[in-house]
Amino acid sequence: MRRFAPVAAICVLLHALPAAAASLPEPLRQMLDAALASNSEGDIVTVAKYVRLAAPDAADEVDARVTAWRAARSAARKEQLVEAGPLDLWKGRTDIGGFRNSGNSNAAGLSAGLDIRREGLDWRHRLRLRADYQEDKGIKTREAYTASWEPSYKVNERLSVAGVAQYERDPFLGYDSRYSAALGIGYRAVSTPALTIDVNAGPAFRFTSFIDGTREDSPAARGSTSIALKLSRTLKLTNDSAAYFDTTNNTVVSTSALDAKLIGPLSARLSYNLQYEGNPPAGRKTLDTQTRASLVYDF
Numbered sequence: 524m525r526r527f528a529p530v531a532a533i534c535v536l537l538h539a540l541p542a543a544a545a546s547l548p549e550p551l552r553q554m555l556d557a558a559l560a561s562n563s564e565g566d567i568v569t570v571a572k573y574v575r576l577a578a579p580d581a582a583d584e585v586d587a588r589v590t591a592w593r594a595a596r597s598a599a600r601k602e603q604l605v606e607a608g609p610l611d612l613w614k615g616r617t618d619i620g621g622f623r624n625s626g627n628s629n630a631a632g633l634s635a636g637l638d639i640r641r642e643g644l645d646w647r648h649r650l651r652l653r654a655d656y657q658e659d660k661g662i663k664t665r666e667a668y669t670a671s672w673e674p675s676y677k678v679n680e681r682l683s684v685a686g687v688a689q690y691e692r693d694p695f696l697g698y699d700s701r702y703s704a705a706l707g708i709g710y711r712a713v714s715t716p717a718l719t720i721d722v723n724a725g726p727a728f729r730f731t732s733f734i735d736g737t738r739e740d741s742p743a744a745r746g747s748t749s750i751a752l753k754l755s756r757t758l759k760l761t762n763d764s765a766a767y768f769d770t771t772n773n774t775v776v777s778t779s780a781l782d783a784k785l786i787g788p789l790s791a792r793l794s795y796n797l798q799y800e801g802n803p804p805a806g807r808k809t810l811d812t813q814t815r816a817s818l819v820y821d822f
Contacts, residue, residue: 546578546580546581546584547574547578547581547584547585548578551574551577551578551581554570554574555570555571555574555585555588556588557570558570558571559588559589559592562596564716567589567592571585571586571588571589601644604642604643604644605644607643612641612642612643613639613640613641614639614640614641614642614821614822615637615638615639615640615650615821615822616637616638616639616819616820616821616822617635617636617637617638617819617820617822618634618635618636618792618817618818618819618820619633619634619635619636619817619818620633620634620635620792620815620816620817620818621633621634621815621816621817622634622655622665622813622814622815622816623813623814623815632655632656632657632658632664632665633655633656633657634653634654634655634815634817635653635654636651636652636653636654636817637650637651637652637653638650638651638652645676645677646674646675646676646677647674647675647677647683648672648673648674648675649671649672649673650671650672650673651669651670651671651673652669652670653667653668653669653670654667654668654669655667655668655813663694665695666692666693666694666695667691667692667693667695667696668690668691668692668693669689669690669691669692670689670690671687671688671689671690672687672688672689673685673686673687673688674686675709680711680714681710681711681714682708682709682710682711683708683709683710684706684707684708684709685706685707685708685709685723685725686704686705686706686707687703687704687705687706687707687727687745687747688702688703688704689702689703689704690702691703694734695807695811696798696800696803696807696811697733697734697800697803697804697807698731698732698733698734698804699732699733699734700731700732701729701730701731701732702729702730702731703727703728703729703730703743703745703767704727704728705725705726705727705728705743705745706725706726706727707723707724707725707726707745707746708723708724708725709721709722709723710722710723716753717752717753718750718751718752718753719749719750719751720748720749720750721748721749721750722746722747722748723745723746723747723748724744724745724746724747725744725745726742726743726744726745727742727743727744727745727767728740728741728742728743729741729743729767729769731772733804734804735804739771739772741769741770741771741772742769742770743767743768743769744767744768744769745765745766745767745768746765746766747763747764747765747766748762748763748764749761749762749763749764750762750763756784757783757784758781758782758783758784759781759782760779760780760781760782761779761780761782762777762778762779762780763777763778764776764777764778765777771802772800772801772802772803773799773800773801773802774798774799774800774801775797775798775799776796776797776798776799777796777797777798778794778795778796778797779794779795780792780793780794780795781793781794782819788820788821788822789818789819789820789821790818790819790820790821791816791817791818791819792815792816792817792818792819793814793815793816793817794814794815794817795812795813795814795815796812796813796814796815797810797811797812797813798810798811798812798813799811
């Protein structure tokens with residue numbers, strides 16, 4: 524696959540600028556060019572700011588060079604997305620650790636998860652897997668599995684049409700299996716380098732098989748939020764929440780996590796999960812909570 528070279532494209536665009544606009548002193552020009560070649564947005568913004576202060580008469584040239592770099596980066600990214608195959612562009616993380624549960628079971632056990640994403644030209648995909656398991660003297664005291672696929676079509680940078688297909692199993696919450704399908708409108712309400720907030724809402728349908736052998740199929744409304752806040756270079760706070768509302772049972776699931784970078788692709792994570800079932804089977808509690816400590820690997 525042919526790859527587009529962003530640095531080469533930047534050089535072409537920079538040399539194409541009108542010569543009459545070149546009024547930067549040579550040391551400042553070299554400093555700005557070095558920042559542009561680094562392909563680091565933060566470094567470029569910082570260096571460009573101080574170059575403008577040092578040479579205010581050359582502010583137009585500085586702006587033109589930064590604009591050329593952004594145009595080259597955008598073109599390179601678009602070409603990469605167009606040429607990418609179905610197995611390209613996937614990024615994600617996997618984690619393994621321990622948990623402490625309260626509610627319908629009081630147990631400590633092992634937890635493992637996988638979260639991968641693909642950002643294409645028009646489509647984005649997210650796949651999530653989660654498993655929690657614990658035995659005490661050969662008796663299961665915790666068993667929960669979740670798998671979901673979330674495709675979305677990007678209408679523009681903020682608006683999307685999103686779907687969700689999800690499978691759940693949690694006998695300690697009273698259901699042997701639960702399948703959910705939803706379609707909704709997604710919107711990126713906040714988009715900054717430090718904070719992103721995504722919201723989604725639309726109709727859904729759920730198929731539930733309970734551990735007592737009964738079954739329930741019902742239409743529902745679904746809403747979700749996804750929040751990511753960078754506290755520093757090494758700390759990140761996230762929250763993923765989703766709620767289903769139907770005529771027989773309401774479900775709210777919320778997971779908050781604090782990630783701290785350790786070294787390279789490794790991070791430590793402390794998370795808290797809350798799950799509320801408005802109308803659980805007889806003998807089951809409405810609220811389950813879980814605290815996890817995990818080691819996370821990004822790839």
